[in-house]
Amino acid sequence: MRSGNSWFGLAKAHARVPxxxxxxxxxLGGCSIGSEADELLRRMTQVIAHRGxxxxxxxxxxxxxxxxxxxxxxxxxxGGGQPLSTEDGSLxxxxxGEIYNHRELAAGLPRGTRLRTGSDCEVLLHLYRRDGMAFLxxxxxxxxxxxxxxxxxxxxxxxDRFGIKPLFYHRxxxxxxxxxxxxxxxxxxxxxxxxxxxxxxxxxxxTGAMVLDDSPPNTxxxxxxxxxxxxxxxxxxxxxxxxxxxYWSFPEFDGTRTGSEQEIVRAYGxxxxxxxxxxxxxxxxxxxxxxxxxxxAAVAALAAEKPRTFTALNGSTLANADAxxxxxxxxxxxxxxxxxxxDTSAVPGIEEWKQFLWLLETPLAGPEAYYKYExxxxxxxxxxxxxxxxxxxxxxxxxxGYSVSFAGGGEWSDFLTNVNxxxxxxxxxxxxxxxxWWDQSDLPLVRASALREAVxxxxxxxxxxxxxxxxxxxxxxxNCWHEDRTAxxxxxxxxxxxxxxxxxxxxxxxxxxxxxxxxxxxxxxxRAMAGILPxxxxxxxKVPFFYGEGVQHTYRTFTRxxxxxxxxxLDEALSSPGAREFLDADNLRASLRRLELxxxxxxxxxxxxxxxxxxxxxxTKELPAPHVQAPKAPVPLAVPVTDWDAQQEQIxxxxxxxxxxxxxxxxxxxxxxxxLHAPEDASTWxxxxxxxxxxVIDETETPEWLSVLxxxxxxxxxxxxxxxxxxxxxxxxxxxxxALELGLVDVRNDQLGAGAVK
Numbered sequence: 001m002r003s004g005n006s007w008f009g010l011a012k013a014h015a016r017v018p019x020x021x022x023x024x025x026x027x028l029g030g031c032s033i034g035s036e037a038d039e040l041l042r043r044m045t046q047v048i049a050h051r052g053x054x055x056x057x058x059x060x061x062x063x064x065x066x067x068x069x070x071x072x073x074x075x076x077x078x079g080g081g082q083p084l085s086t087e088d089g090s091l092x093x094x095x096x097g098e099i100y101n102h103r104e105l106a107a108g109l110p111r112g113t114r115l116r117t118g119s120d121c122e123v124l125l126h127l128y129r130r131d132g133m134a135f136l137x138x139x140x141x142x143x144x145x146x147x148x149x150x151x152x153x154x155x156x157x158x159x160d161r162f163g164i165k166p167l168f169y170h171r172x173x174x175x176x177x178x179x180x181x182x183x184x185x186x187x188x189x190x191x192x193x194x195x196x197x198x199x200x201x202x203x204x205x206x207t208g209a210m211v212l213d214d215s216p217p218n219t220x221x222x223x224x225x226x227x228x229x230x231x232x233x234x235x236x237x238x239x240x241x242x243x244x245x246x247y248w249s250f251p252e253f254d255g256t257r258t259g260s261e262q263e264i265v266r267a268y269g270x271x272x273x274x275x276x277x278x279x280x281x282x283x284x285x286x287x288x289x290x291x292x293x294x295x296x297a298a299v300a301a302l303a304a305e306k307p308r309t310f311t312a313l314n315g316s317t318l319a320n321a322d323a324x325x326x327x328x329x330x331x332x333x334x335x336x337x338x339x340x341x342x343d344t345s346a347v348p349g350i351e352e353w354k355q356f357l358w359l360l361e362t363p364l365a366g367p368e369a370y371y372k373y374e375x376x377x378x379x380x381x382x383x384x385x386x387x388x389x390x391x392x393x394x395x396x397x398x399x400x401g402y403s404v405s406f407a408g409g410g411e412w413s414d415f416l417t418n419v420n421x422x423x424x425x426x427x428x429x430x431x432x433x434x435x436x437w438w439d440q441s442d443l444p445l446v447r448a449s450a451l452r453e454a455v456x457x458x459x460x461x462x463x464x465x466x467x468x469x470x471x472x473x474x475x476x477x478x479n480c481w482h483e484d485r486t487a488x489x490x491x492x493x494x495x496x497x498x499x500x501x502x503x504x505x506x507x508x509x510x511x512x513x514x515x516x517x518x519x520x521x522x523x524x525x526x527r528a529m530a531g532i533l534p535x536x537x538x539x540x541x542k543v544p545f546f547y548g549e550g551v552q553h554t555y556r557t558f559t560r561x562x563x564x565x566x567x568x569x570l571d572e573a574l575s576s577p578g579a580r581e582f583l584d585a586d587n588l589r590a591s592l593r594r595l596e597l598x599x600x601x602x603x604x605x606x607x608x609x610x611x612x613x614x615x616x617x618x619x620t621k622e623l624p625a626p627h628v629q630a631p632k633a634p635v636p637l638a639v640p641v642t643d644w645d646a647q648q649e650q651i652x653x654x655x656x657x658x659x660x661x662x663x664x665x666x667x668x669x670x671x672x673x674x675x676l677h678a679p680e681d682a683s684t685w686x687x688x689x690x691x692x693x694x695x696v697i698d699e700t701e702t703p704e705w706l707s708v709l710x711x712x713x714x715x716x717x718x719x720x721x722x723x724x725x726x727x728x729x730x731x732x733x734x735x736x737x738x739a740l741e742l743g744l745v746d747v748r749n750d751q752l753g754a755g756a757v758k
Contacts, residue, residue, distance in 0.1 A: 020082070020096040021051030021488075022146055022167065023068035023179040025188070026155050030238045033066050041068040043187040048180055050359075050627045051096075053491040058082060060092055064237045065148045065155060069094045084122050087114070090150045091129060095121040096180055097143030097165045098495075100278035105138065121145070128156070133232055133245045140278070142496070144227065146178065155235040161248045162394070162499040163217070163229030163476040166484055170224055176235060181485075182224055182361045186623055193620035194222040195613055197578040200363055204470075205477055206609050211426035212419075214469035217477040220363060220616070229476055248501060250472050253465040257509035261517055268506055269528030275500040276302040279390060286495070287379060287386040289372075290337065292317070292325030293542060294525060294533070295392030295401075299497055300333055301532045307390060309335050310379060312371050313639055314342035315553025318655050320543045327644050332534050338638045340378045342371060344553050345657035347560045350568050352633045354615060358624050359489045363612035364478055366605045367554050373486035374636050380490040381635040387492060393479050394498035397471035398507055400519035401542055412516040416464065423463030424448055427455045468508070475499065489627055553656075555599035556741065558608060562592055573614025583610055597743050598694045658737040661718070663729060665747040667736075668714030673744050675709055687744065695744075704731045712745065 023044035027033050038061065045057035045068040052070025060067040060083040069082045084093045099105070102120035105127060106113075115122050121143070127135035128147060142164035147156040155176065159167055169178035170191045177188045185191045200206055200220045204213035219226050227233050230248040235241075257264060280286055280303050290296045290309035300309060311317070311326030318324075323339060330337030348356070348370065356373060357365050379386050395401060407415035428435030431454050437446040452460035461469070480499075487494040510518050518524040526538050543549075562569050570592060574585045588610070594601045624630065639654055641647055669675070676693075678684035685706060687695035699706050704727045711721045718736070722729060739745040 020094075021045065021048035021070040021180045021184075022094050022096050022144065023048060023184045024094070024146060024177070025066050026148075026176045026178075026235070026237055027064040028171075028174055028176065028235075028237055028240045030064075030153070032063055033061060035061075037061060037066040040188060041066050044068055044177075044179055044184040045070050047183050047187060047623075047626045050491060051180060051488045053628070060085075060094075062089075062092075063148075063150055064153060065092070067092065067094050067146065067148070082119065082121070084117060084119055084125060086125050086129065087116070091125050092148045092150070093121065093125050093145060095124065095143055095145040096167075097121075097141060097145075097160065098281075099123065099139060099141040099143065100281070101138075101140045133234075134247070136232065136247045140500075142499070144180065153237045155237055157227040157233040157235075158247075159227050159229050159231065161230045161501045162472075162480060162496075163226075164480045164484070164494075164496060164499060166481070167227040168219065168224055169227065171235075173240075180488075182219065182221060183358070183623070185224065186620065192221075192223050195576075195578050195617045195620070196220055196222045197582050197613065200613055201582060201610075203477075205364060205474065208603075208606065209425075210422050211429060212423050212463060212466040212470045213426060214466065214473050217473060217481075220361075220613075250469060251505045251508035253462070253468060253508045255509060255511040255515075257506070257511060261514055264506070264510060264514065264518065265524055265527045268503070268524050271500070271502050271506060272298065272497065272525075272528065273302050275497040275503065276390070277304060279495040279497045280304050282388055284387040285383075285385045286388045286390060287383065288335075288390040289375060289392075290326045290330060290335075291392060292322035292329065292540075293392065294522065294529065294538060294540065295395035295498065296390075297329045297333075297392075297533055297537050298395075298525060298529050299390050299392050300329065300335060301529065302497075303390060306333075306335055308338070308383060308386065310338045310340055310375055310389075312342065312375060313339040313651070313655060314371065315344045315557075315655055316550040318652065319550025319553065322543060324644050325537070325540060327641050329533075329537050332537065337641070338378070338382070339641050339651075340375055340636050341639050341654065342374065342557075342636060343655050343657045344557065347557055347564065349633060350565060351631075353561060353569065354619065355624065355627070355630050357612055357615055358619050359627055360482060360485045361616070362481055363609045363616065365482070365612055366608055367558055369482035369486055372482065373489060376486055376490035376492050377632075378636045378638065380492060382638070388495055389487065389492060391483065391494055391496050392498065393483060393494075393496050394475060395522065395525060396542065397475055397479070398468065398498065398504050399522045399525050401522050402471075403519060404521050404542065412520050415520070419467050420448065420463045423466055424451065426466075427451045430455045465508075468504075552599045555595065555604045558604050559592065559595040559599050562604075562607065562611065563596055567592065569615065570611060572618055573611040576614040576617040578617050579610075579614035583614070597689050599742075601694060658734070658741060661729075661733050661737050661740075662747070663719040663722070664717050666714060666716065667718050667721075667745050667747045668712050669709070670743055670746045689744070702735070705735045708732050708736070709739075714748070 023041060025033065025037055025040060041059055049070055058069045067083050071082065082094050085091060099120040102123050106115060106123045109126050113126050124135065124145065136158060142160045144159045144165035144167035149156060157167055159165060166180055167178065168182050168185060169176055170185050172190060177185050177191055179185055186193055199218055203218050204211060216228065217226055230246055232245045232247055234243050276299055286307055288296065288300050288303065288307040288309045290300055290311050292311065300307065309330045311323055313323040327337050327339065356370060360369060403415045406418050408418060424438055428438055431451060434451050434454050438444045483494040529538050570588060573579055574583065574588065588607065591602060591607050595604055639651060641651065672690045674688045676686045676688055678686065683699040685697045685699060686693045687697065697706050707725050708721060708727065711725060
């Protein structure tokens with residue numbers, strides 16, 4: 001006997017399904033799936049078991065479809081199991097993620113609808129039964145789902161608007177195989193395991209080309225498809241027909257919103273607060289990654305519960321002050337902060353990197369994703385009660401976070417000019433015949449709009465809008481991809497309040513005349529945080545995670561990784577068939593040697609990307625063990641910080657691990673290294689390595705260091721050199737240690753002792 005509104009199932013509606021792993025296979029041509037699929041489903045769920053560490057895999061097999069499901073329980077660990085089905089069994093669902101507004105959706109169901117479980121995703125079954133292809137129109141959340149409509153013999157895939165949760169698939173003439181990660185598909189022997197070298201090497205995120213690319217995301221594997229974000233893909237299992245319905249389209253940046261700046265800022269702040277509140281709902285503890293910038297600081301300030309916070313402390317975040325501001329912001333907000341240590345001597349091992357790369361399944365795996373993965377590992381080991389992490393990701397992409405850097409030191413008008421140039425560059429690539437006019441002169445004789453219309457078929461979008469569409473692609477191809485894998489690899493869920501379609505739609509509607517005041521340097525977010533965050537946190541400029549000041553520390557770490565054990569990772573990558581066809585092995589080795597001499601001489605991540613492609617190809621030959629079974633490296637530790645100012649010297653010494661300098665050794669410039677004087681400027685000297693200028697030394701800034709370098713003759717100890725010049729050890733010690741790290745200086749008999757880096 002039910003009373004009140006309990007017939008809606010609202011007594012259980014608070015229970016929400018967490019991060020999970022999906023897997024399955026479906027037969028085409030009207031055939032049923034047999035028991036032979038059970039072993040395949042078992043293997044598929046086993047390789048993604050890290051996505052659901054809170055229970056054994058669950059399965060459903062009937063008719064043409066077999067489904068597998070693994071679960072991490074954030075809310076109602078007992079009552080939210082899957083697969084879910086309607087009472088008559090005509091609809092069966094597996095879903096990964098969160099439906100934030102499930103309560104209001106359930107309240108709108110027809111009277112008499114009975115929700116049988118505590119899962120927030122169960123409402124989707126009834127919405128589909130009532131609304132068909134419109135069943136996701138009013139859903140808010142992050143999710144990927146697979147729904148089997150038994151009566152219509154129809155299989156339905158769908159993903160959230162930003163592609164936060166993944167869903168991959170491969171189909172042939174006989175069947176469709178699908179899963180939350182590509183490795184699950186590879187458990188089917190009929191699924192190809194081929195790297196798409198040509199597609200990967202031409203991908204904009206791989207090349208770093210400054211063009212406005214809004215093409216569909218790349219899976220990097222041939223014949224592996226990614227269900228598109230904001231879409232419902234339907235497969236007729238009888239005829240094999242496929243249709244795609246887009247239930248949400250990225251907004252047009254038409255600037256149609258009315259109201260004053262203050263009203264828009266207020267609406268933005270209210271929407272962000274609502275999104276943070278929704279992302280903070282759980283029956284377990286939620287933490288927060290605090291970078292030191294305004295994005296994660298805003299989420300921390302708006303969080304209803306006071307989350308424990310975690311900040312990466314490495315050479316780069318020490319130099320750019322992100323680690324310091326993570327500590328300070330946490331203090332201002334009364335939050336606990338853990339400074340997770342990555343000292344400059346730590347280098348990922350060979351097997352460690354390959355295991356990490358296989359978890360991510362993308363050649364874009366790099367320093368940012370690696371540090372994020374290690375942060376999650378720290379949380380899992382030292383704060384296992386935390387099952388989800390709030391993030392500040394997505395704020396830069398859709399709130400003007402790149403406007404200042406794209407302006408090249410200029411203002412809003414320069415930002416727009418440079419975005420227009422990026423648009424033209426991309427259009428030239430698509431229409432080189434017409435685009436050639438922009439190669440003839442810096443005063444092209446043809447209007448840019450003509451080129452844009454030729455590319456866009458007469459309905460071309462503005463470069464400003466294309467910038468956001470490009471970033472929409474980036475979010476799917478890179479941000480959401482690596483956030484999902486690094487979190488899931490540790491049994492944790494990543495939650496991203498800034499990836500709320502209501503926020504993006506609001507930004508798109510900002511009138512053109514108000515954009516310089518609201519979009520430039522994320523002013524809309526900064527102004528919305530007035531009175532919520534301290535002025536110092538609001539005004540702090542954006543700094544990249546590891547680019548800019550201190551980048552050499554991160555570059556050196558990953559250069560050493562590639563060079564360890566005689567270039568072992570490089571050799572393994574170059575032995576792959578695709579690498580032999582597409583890559584210049586001599587240039588890869590030369591690039592690595594150059595980076596060893598000077599980590600800032602090139603972007604190590606580009607070298608790493610092509611190496612990753614070769615490694616991924618090698619890894620597909622004999623599939624690695626499931627992630628939950630693979631041996632793990634030691635978990636990072638944290639540096640206790642209570643007073644940054646008082647502990648700064650100690651913090652720096654802990655992070656910046658350089659080899660000790662033995663002043664009794666006999667140093668000299670390394671082979672191929674020369675000091676050259678600039679005749680036109682008496683104070684400028686060049687450090688030349690193998691015939692190329694690698695460093696510039698200004699004598700007016702570091703006179704002691706220059707005089708020491710000039711005096712190194714291979715016959716006097718370093719102490720003797722300093723004594724002769726009248727210098728003290730502390731005037732050159734750190735620079736000498738860095739020169740040793742860079743290979744610019746050698747010492748006789750390698751008397752540096754244990755831990756020396758040559």
